[in-house]
Amino acid sequence: MGDFTVRLDETFQNIKLIKSYCREEYEISRAKVIIDKFLAIFKKAAYVESAASPIMEILGGLAVAIVIFYGGVQAINGETTSGAFVSFIAALLLAYKPLKALSKLNALMQEGLAASRRLFMMLDVEPESKIDETQAITDLKMYNIKFSNVFFSYKLGQNILNGINIDIKQGQTIALVGGSGVGKTTVLNLLQRLYNVSSGDICIGGININDIRLDVLRKNIAF
Numbered sequence: 001m002g003d004f005t006v007r008l009d010e011t012f013q014n015i016k017l018i019k020s021y022c023r024e025e026y027e028i029s030r031a032k033v034i035i036d037k038f039l040a041i042f043k044k045a046a047y048v049e050s051a052a053s054p055i056m057e058i059l060g061g062l063a064v065a066i067v068i069f070y071g072g073v074q075a076i077n078g079e080t081t082s083g084a085f086v087s088f089i090a091a092l093l094l095a096y097k098p099l100k101a102l103s104k105l106n107a108l109m110q111e112g113l114a115a116s117r118r119l120f121m122m123l124d125v126e127p128e129s130k131i132d133e134t135q136a137i138t139d140l141k142m143y144n145i146k147f148s149n150v151f152f153s154y155k156l157g158q159n160i161l162n163g164i165n166i167d168i169k170q171g172q173t174i175a176l177v178g179g180s181g182v183g184k185t186t187v188l189n190l191l192q193r194l195y196n197v198s199s200g201d202i203c204i205g206g207i208n209i210n211d212i213r214l215d216v217l218r219k220n221i222a223f
C-alpha cells in the first residue's frame with residue numbers, strides 16, 4: 001500500500017513531465033504491476049478469511065455435538081444429573097462466541113503490526129542535526145564554495161561521490177554537467193546539508209558548512 005501511494009504521488013506530481021515525454025503508457029504499466037500485486041494479496045486474504053469462518057463453524061458444531069452426545073450418554077446412564085448436563089451445555093454455548101472472536105484476533109493483530117512497523121520506521125529516523133546549533137556561525141560574509149575530497153553514499157557501500165573537489169569563486173557561474181544519475185543533485189543536497197558527507201569537507205567562505213547554523217545556510221541557498 002505504501003509503495004502504491006508513493007508511486008501515485010510521484011506520478012501525479014510529475015504529470016507534466018510524464019506528458020511531455022509521452023510516458024503515459026509506461027506509468028500506467030508501472031502502476032498496473034503494483035495494483036496486480038495488491039490484487040493477489042487481497043485475493044489471498046479473502047480466501048483465508050472466507051475459509052476460516054466455515055471451518056471454525058464446522059469444528060465448533062462438531063465439538064458441541066460430541067459434548068451433547070457424551071453428556072447425553074452419561075446422563076442416561078445416571079453418571080451425571082440432567083441438570084448438570086444442561087447447565088454445562090449452556091456454559092459451552094456461552095463460551096462459543098468469545099472463542100470465535102478469538103480466532104479473528106490474529107488477523108487483527110497482524111494488521112496492527114504492519115501499521116506499527118511503518119510508524120516505528122518514521123519514529124526511528126534520526127533528527128536532522130546533532131550539531132550544537134548554539135555554537136554555530138550565523139552570518140556569512142564570503143560565498144566561495146569549496147568541496148575538498150568529498151565522499152558520499154546514500155547506502156553503505158554504494159559511493160555516489162568519490163573524492164570530489166570543486167572550487168567556485170564568489171560571483172562565478174558554474175554549470176554541473178553530466179548524465180542522469182551521476183550525482184549532480186547529490187552535490188546540491190550536500191551543500192544544503194540535506195545529507196552529511198561521508199568524508200571530506202564542504203566550505204562556504206572558508207567556513208565548514210557543519211559549523212554554519214542550518215537555517216542560515218539554507219536561507220543563503222536558492223534552488
Ligand SMILES: Nc1ncnc2c1ncn2[C@@H]1O[C@H](COP(=O)(O)OP(=O)(O)O)[C@@H](O)[C@H]1O
Nearest residue numbers: 154155160178179180181182183184185186187
Ligand atoms: N535519496 C536517495 N537514496 C538513495 N539513492 C539515491 C538517492 N538520491 C539519489 N540516489 C542515487 O544517487 C545517484 C545520483 O543521483 P542524483 O544526484 O540525483 O543524480 P543526478 O542529479 O546527476 O541525475 C543515482 O544513482 C541515484 O539513484
Ligand SMILES: [Mg+2]
Nearest residue numbers: 181184185186
Ligand atoms: Mg538531478
